[in-house]
Each structure stands twice: as C-alpha cells, then as structure tokens.
Amino acid sequence: xxxxxxxxxxxxxxxxxxxxxxxxxxxxxxxxxxxxxxxxxxxxxxxxxxxxxxxxxxxxxxxxxx
Numbered sequence: 001x002x003x004x005x006x007x008x009x010x011x012x013x014x015x016x017x018x019x020x021x022x023x024x025x026x027x028x029x030x031x032x033x034x035x036x037x038x039x040x041x042x043x044x045x046x047x048x049x050x051x052x053x054x055x056x057x058x059x060x061x062x063x064x065x066x
Contacts (some may be wrong), residue, residue: 013051020047 008015027040 012054015048016051016054020044021050023047 010018023040023044027037027044029036030040
C-alpha cells in the first residue's frame, strides 16, 4: 500500500496561525453568545496553544539530556 506524501509549503507555526485567524473570522460572523461562536473561539485558542507549545519544544534552550 502506497502512502500519499505532501510537501508542506509553509511551516507548522504559520499554518496554525493562519487556521486560528480563519476560525476567528468565522466566529466574528456569528452572534455573540451563540454555542457555535463559543466552539469556534475555543478551537482558535487551542490552535494558538499548540503553536506556543511547538515554539517551546523547538526552542534552542530545550536540549536532550547527555
């Protein structure tokens, strides 16, 4: 069975930031206090959290034990 491979044209950090912005734009179109808007805002916060964790893991200060 062959695997499909995709070459990413942007970094994970850029893709997560773009996705969070897209989700926030969708949330802005919905009325305040609606369940759908709250769910979209939660997804945007989760994408930001993943981006921050990825930055922390990729930081040069984090080194494996020797």
